[in-house]
Structures are given as structure tokens and as C-alpha cells.
Amino acid sequence: MLNNFDMKSKYDKDTCKEIIEEYDRKLSSLSREIEKHKIPVMIIFEGWGAAGKGELINELIMPIDPRSFIVYSSFNQYSEEEKYKPRLWKFWKNTPERGKIAIFDKSWYKNIITEYTNKKINEKEYKSMIRDSISFEQTLINDNYVIIKIFLHISKEEQKRRFEKIEKQTGRAWMLKKEDYDQNNRYDVYLDSLSRVIEDSNTKISPWNIISSDNKKIAQMQIKEKVILEIEKALERNKEMEDDKEDIYLEKSENILAKYDLSLDIEKEKYKQELKDLQEELKELSFQCYAKRIPVIIAYEGWDAAGKGGNIRRLTEKMDPRGYQVVPISSPTQIELNHNHLWRFWTKVPKAGHFTIFDRTWYGRVLVERIEGYCSVADWKRAYGEINDMERGFSEFGIEIFKFWIHIDKEEQFKRFKARKENPEKQWKITPDDWRNRDKWDQYEEAVNDMLSRTSTKYAPWDVIESNSKKYARIKVLKIVVERLKKRLKEA
Amino acid sequence: MLNNFDMKSKYDKDTCKEIIEEYDRKLSSLSREIEKHKIPVMIIFEGWGAAGKGELINELIMPIDPRSFIVYSSFNQYSEEEKYKPRLWKFWKNTPERGKIAIFDKSWYKNIITEYTNKKINEKEYKSMIRDSISFEQTLINDNYVIIKIFLHISKEEQKRRFEKIEKQTGRAWMLKKEDYDQNNRYDVYLDSLSRVIEDSNTKISPWNIISSDNKKIAQMQIKEKVILEIEKALERNKEMEDDKEDIYLEKSENILAKYDLSLDIEKEKYKQELKDLQEELKELSFQCYAKRIPVIIAYEGWDAAGKGGNIRRLTEKMDPRGYQVVPISSPTQIELNHNHLWRFWTKVPKAGHFTIFDRTWYGRVLVERIEGYCSVADWKRAYGEINDMERGFSEFGIEIFKFWIHIDKEEQFKRFKARKENPEKQWKITPDDWRNRDKWDQYEEAVNDMLSRTSTKYAPWDVIESNSKKYARIKVLKIVVERLKKRLKEA
Secondary structure, eight states: OOTTOOOSOSOOHHHHHHHHHHHHHHHHHHHHHHHHHTOOEEEEEEEOTTSOHHHHHHHHHTTSOTTTEEEEOOTTSOOHHHHTSOTTHHHHHTOOOTTOEEEEESOTTHHHHHHHHTTOSOHHHHHHHHHHHHHHHHHHHHTTOEEEEEEEEOOHHHHHHHHHHHHHSTTOGGGSOHHHHHHHHTHHHHHHHHHHHHHHTOOSSSOEEEEEOSSHHHHHHHHHHHHHHHHHHHHHHHHSOGGGSOOOOOOOOOOOGGGSOTTOOOOHHHHHHHHHHHHHHHHHHHHHHHHTTOOEEEEEEEOTTSSHHHHHHHHHTTSOTTTEEEEEOOSOOHHHHTSOTTHHHHTTOOOTTOEEEEESOGGGGGTHHHHHTSSOHHHHHHHHHHHHHHHHHHHHHTOEEEEEEEEOOHHHHHHHHHHHHHOTTTGGGOOHHHHHHHHTHHHHHHHHHHHHHHHOOSSSOEEEEEOSSHHHHHHHHHHHHHHHHHHHHHHO | OOTTOOOSOSOOHHHHHHHHHHHHHHHHHHHHHHHHHTOOEEEEEEEOTTSOHHHHHHHHHTTSOTTTEEEEOOTTSOOHHHHTSOTTHHHHHTOOOTTOEEEEESOTTHHHHHHHHTTOSOHHHHHHHHHHHHHHHHHHHHTTOEEEEEEEEOOHHHHHHHHHHHHHSTTOGGGSOHHHHHHHHTHHHHHHHHHHHHHHTOOSSSOEEEEEOSSHHHHHHHHHHHHHHHHHHHHHHHHSOGGGSOOOOOOOOOOOGGGSOTTOOOOHHHHHHHHHHHHHHHHHHHHHHHHTTOOEEEEEEEOTTSSHHHHHHHHHTTSOTTTEEEEEOOSOOHHHHTSOTTHHHHTTOOOTTOEEEEESOGGGGGTHHHHHTSSOHHHHHHHHHHHHHHHHHHHHHTOEEEEEEEEOOHHHHHHHHHHHHHOTTTGGGOOHHHHHHHHTHHHHHHHHHHHHHHHOOSSSOEEEEEOSSHHHHHHHHHHHHHHHHHHHHHHO
């Protein structure tokens, strides 16, 4: 695409100016429209060094109300913290709220381009990064996000001319980095890899816009035109009905839960001894994970009163609090609702070397949200794939993922609800919600079986934990965590 | 305090165990109480290396619901981003919401201790850091925050013994850092400086708790006891009436606004030329600020329809968007209300080398919140001092602070409101709120005069900008910014 791009423009400078004024009025009113209709917009800028990103971004934002947008810059550098998180973390974190515009000066493609050009990654890693980027965009676009990808193109000669101009200005030499010169010296090498990255990520739902920046006035006009067009299209789409969305066909799942024997138990003395030993072992392993910078996610889901809290407490009892965090998930806040459903989990991804334990998880989408109708049918059906994509990305970054379904049967739950009701110290733990959920036991059972069969992957398998005996459940979880971490550490 | 601390404990190990179980039940129920009464709690842990902070923090949190607390650790290291922000930024950012507990493993005292002991700071810097820390605590405590400061004390011999124990464990040597050994080798030197830091920051409203950690069971008990005591006191205080608070006496201010001549104007051609020149100059200066890592805050306040938006747009028109950010401030969100009123501004402090332009500011406390009764009289009266403290801290970190009051008179405002009402493209800019505020013009005038006279400091002066002529106002703001930055850069 880049190789045979026509750098000459059809427009002349004078007609541009008038058009730009018209566009500015439009952008100003469109930014209020997207606020009103709660449409989130992401605009990313990639391009050659000295292509004029700064100026062009500033001209794009001038007519827009500062309440509507935010510019993220220097996104080519990864901070210490960012290096310890999956590559897309900092972009996920900064996805805009519905109704806002986020502009990225350098995007999730920047480090693919740099590392691919300089042969820092192999073909497999390259493909995995491209796939990650595409599924990131896909997830957001399916959620009504508008993503506009702009590449600013200049010729080798023009780039050289601009470098020389910058060099001549006093006190500006620091603006040119080694990479910039390298780009110009090896323009053709960069051109080849840029072409490949752009072609490989030029999807139908999220295409690239290549804009010649040799003439900045014309570039400005073309960028504004593109942004207006895409926002107008989104506003149009927004009017269509939600249920127009294509239905996804999913196969019926088998009853996986039925296979588990809930009478499994452990005797008290054996429990005490094993608990102590396993906790000591886990403490030791967690230090080793820290030393080897292995991040760990432990995700808990389960029936109400199944004993998640106590199970987590036994898991962490001997661990160093500086190495783990328990993240309880309840219903989303307004700000969380204003983002994609996965956003609030992405922001909580553990730093390499740390454990994050989720007490309830992103699977809420296919459990409570599905059953209570908090999202559309298309939304939760799509979620299985989105979640698998996310977990695959985590796993490829090196995160060890455990997912536990803490399982009890309906009779056991009733006993526990009754006991809570009768104990003044535990009454706060039981709410009318719990009884309501209980009435929908069969629906939940179906949803759990669907979840287990559709999202149990090689890189992030589910383990069902028989928990009619809480003691048995605690030991089983500890054993699974200890065994798998030992294996992982041996390979590390 | 540390020098003559009695390391022997009055308690024996066996009685401890029973007491701890009782304390755990209490902590569990108290954490629900503080949630209910919306009390924010901060617990900070300082102490010698190998004093057992990790274990003791874990034991403290075990009985508490994970929804109620968060542990912040490794707060002795400053990331790249944190180094470019004022020292207290990362603590302000992580002050807990009302009803939550934040536990800090290492606090805002850690780098004072390290840098003072190793003579990296002089006496003046030391005193400024202590003063900063105390006023940080003061601001929060006045806002019903509970701050519990714990220092874990062990003897030189005990520390050495623990180091040796760690060394003997396979694969644990990395846990001991150079600084740890240095502490043990120069125990007495550290002891002296620790003693000074603790004494200097041992205020009546926020005292230190020195706890011997030679016996960890007893230490655990004492920590839990202290935490319970302080939370119970806070719950007690919370029952007292708000208006029991001591009234602050403030002198009446003179009418500063009356001194400004609102007929000042500039002719069109001169405006065009000066605007262009000053924008070019500011662009150049902003690059220099970036190169020299000077952060800049430009705070805008002013009457409704005074022209803040347009003024800001002219200021930033030629700047690089990667170097500045416009932050519009509207009414606080629920999460913002759950924090101290200064929190949402602290989180937006510019990185060294960047500009942050606030469209409305932290002065809302002494303007709209005062007049509309959104906070108590004691709250806004206290705010002048809190704001001066905050700005002094910013200034000492090196931030250049501009504060502009964009001034028009009542007649001019009426003309502009009318014009907006009649222009379909601008109608959205005018709301019933604007007319309501206008009715309170005299009250606002008094509040503005109070603000100008009480918070115009040497390090953060106010400039009143005559804005009946918007053009005049834009040039005046640009001139002030350009002049002061030039002076600052010459000194840098």
C-alpha cells in the first residue's frame, strides 16, 4: 500500500483553507453529538519522523471542546511499569469513555514497526503482535467504538529536508533522535516493514488511512475530512436497532458440572497438616515467581456461599502482601460502564512477578449479565471469543492463569444461607440478591456449563473445585496452584 | 524517641494469641463500620530492614474484607514517571476513598530518611520535606481522614540475626539489598537520623507509634490494638456535629477587583501582529521548558462568559499537543467527592517539562462551593491555607504557576449571555446555572476578592485579566506567560 502510494495531491492550497473552516465548525458540533450519543472515538497517528504529527494533531483538536478529548503522547516509550505489563495494557487503560475522543500520538503498532524493522522479534512473535492488535480493535469496534487509523507519509527527500530545517534552529537538535536518522538512512528498509505492518493490519472493519504530509494544509484537510466522515457514519449506525446485530450460533454445551462428585471430603488432621505444608510451599514459590518475574492471575468464580472468600484467605494466608493483591469484583461503577466490559479487568492486570487474585471476574459477562439481561444476547455471545483472545494475550505475555469454579450443590447452598441468616455475625453476608439468584439456579447451571466448555483453553483452563466440603476445596486449589507453578518454574 | 525506646515487652506470647483472635473479630466488624460511616483510613509502615513488615501487614489484613482495603508496596522506589512529579504525588494519588483503608508499605517518610541519612539533601531541603509531609497529613486529618503511622523497631543484633537467617534460605539472597546491609553496618548513624525524622514529624494530631518487632506475635497484637483504637476514636468523633468545628477567623479583604480598568482595549491590526509573535515565542519557550524539564501550571478562573475558552485556545494554538494538556474542571464525580477536595487536582499535576492548563481549578472550593453551600463554612475557610500549602509544594518542586482571573463586568456579561441566547450555534453554551450565578454576582465578587487577597503568594501570584475586550485579555495573558517563562529559563 505504501510502496505505490501517490504522493501528489488533487487539492490546491487555496481551496483548502475555506474547506478547513467549514470542517472546523462541523468537528465542533460533531464532538457534542458524540457526547450526546455516547460514542467513543479513538484516533491513532503513525508516520515517519518529522511528518508533522504534533502540528496536525494540534490543528485537529483546536475546534473541539477540551472536555471532549484527550491526547496521549510519547506512546513509543514504555515506562518501567509498562514493561512489566502485557503490551496492550497501556492502550486498554486509556481507551476513552463513551462520548469522548482519545487521540494517540503513536499507537499499538509503533513497537511492532520498530522491533520488526530491527529484527528484534521473529516471525511468530510478529504474527502474534499483529493478531493481538487486530483482536483489540475488533473487540472495541464490536462495542461501538470508532477507531480511525492514520498514517502520515512523507518521502525520503522531504524527511531529510525537514531534519535539516530542525537542525538549523537553535536549541532544537534534541528533538531529533537516533531512530529518526536511522529511518532516513535506511528509508527503504523501513518502507518495506511499514508496508507489511500496514497491510497485515489493514482489516475491513478497521482500515488504515494513508495521508501524504508533504503539504501540511492538505494533510490537515484530509485528516479532518476522514474524522468527520467516520464520526458521521458512527452516528448513523447508532440509530439502527441493537437487535439488528447478526446472531452468533453457539453449540449447546454438555453438562460438565454433573460430572463432579460433591461428596469428596478430607479429614481434619490431614487437612491441617496439608494446609500448613502447601501454604509454606506456595509462599516459597511466590518468592521464586517474583525473582523470575512471572505474573500470576488466579480467577475465582462460584455459587453464592460456595466459600470463595475463605478459600482465597487460605491461599494468601502465608504470602507476602507485597507480592499479591485480592481484587473483589462487584457491579461496575458508572465509569466502568462507560468503557468496554473488559476495561476494568485490563487495568488490574498483575505486574510481572506479582499475583492478582480476582474474587469474581470478567466471566460476569456470561453469567450474571447474561441471566439478568444486563447486556444484549449478541454481547454475551461475543464475549466468549473476546475473553479467549484476552487470556491468550495474557498467556503469551507470560502470565500463568488459574480459573476456579467453586462448586456446591443446591441443598448445600440452602444450608449455608440458613446458617448465615441465623448467625448475627454473618447476617450481613446474605442479601435478597442471593435468594433471587438461587431461584435461577437452573439458568445459572446452563450458563456455567457454557462458560466451562467454551472458555477452557490450553493456556487458561478451568478447574472445577468440589466445595461441599470447604476444607477439601481449599486443599484442592492449593494443590493445583502449587503443582502448576512448580512445573512452570522448572521450565522458566 | 527511638534512642530510649524499651525493647522489652510487657506481654507474654500465650496471652497474646487469645487477644489477637478477639481483635480479629473486632477488625472485621470495624471495617464494615468505617465503610458505613464513610471514614477513610491510611496506615503507614516504616521500620528497619527485616523488621517483618510483610508478615505483619499480612496478619493485619487477614480478618478484613478485601473489598475494604488495598496494600501499596515497594513505595521506596520511584518510577520514571514519579520522578517527574512532586514527591507527594504518588501518595496523594493513592489516598483512599472514604470508607476504605489504604496500607502503605513505606511512606512519604522513606525517601526523607534515606536521603537525609546519606546526606543527599541539605538542611533546608530536609525541613521543606518534613513540612510538606506534615501539611499533607494535616489537610487529610482535617478532612476526617484517619492516619496511623507505625514504625517497626528492631535492635542491631536482631537485624543481623534475621539477615543471616534469610541468607541461609536457598534462593532468597536477592531479598537483601545493599541498603539493608548498609543499615546494619551503620546502624547508629541510621538510628540518629531515624530518630530525628520521627521526632520532627511526631505531631500531636498525627503521632508515631513505635512498635518493637523483636517478638512478632506481640508486635502483631500491638498493631491491631492501635488500629482498633484509632478507628474507634474516629467513629466516636464522627458522631459529633460538624458545626462543633472551631471557627477560623479571617480578615475582611479589600475590593481588589474594583482597581482594574475594564475599558482597556487593543486595536485589531496590533492584536493580530502581537498574537502571532507571542504565540511563536511561546511555542519556542515551551520547547525550552521541555528540554529543561520545567513543569508549568496555568490556572484559569473567571466569570461565566468572560472568555476563558477562547483565551486558552489562543494560548495553545501554536503549541505542540505532546507538551500541553487542557484540563476542564466541572462538578466532581462521585469518586472525586469520596476523596479530599484537592485529590482530583493532584492527580492531574503536569510531568516535568509539560504544561497543564486548568479551565477552572481547585479554587472552586472558595468560589462556587462556598457560595452554593456545597461544603461547610469551616471547609472553605480552611481551604485557603491548604491551597497555599499545595501550591508552595508545587513551586518548591519547580513548577511555574500562573493563575488568571478573567475579569468582566456585570453589563458585559449580560450582553454576552444575550448574544449566546440569540445565536443557534452558541445556545448550548448557556445554561440556567449561568443565570443563577449571575444573580449572586455580589456574593461572588466578595469571594473573588477574598481569594485574590488570601492566595496571592510570591510563588503563585494571581493576575487579574481585564477581559471586556477579549483581544486585550488574550494578549495580556500571553505576555505574562512569555515574560515570566523567559525570566525563569534565564535562571534555570
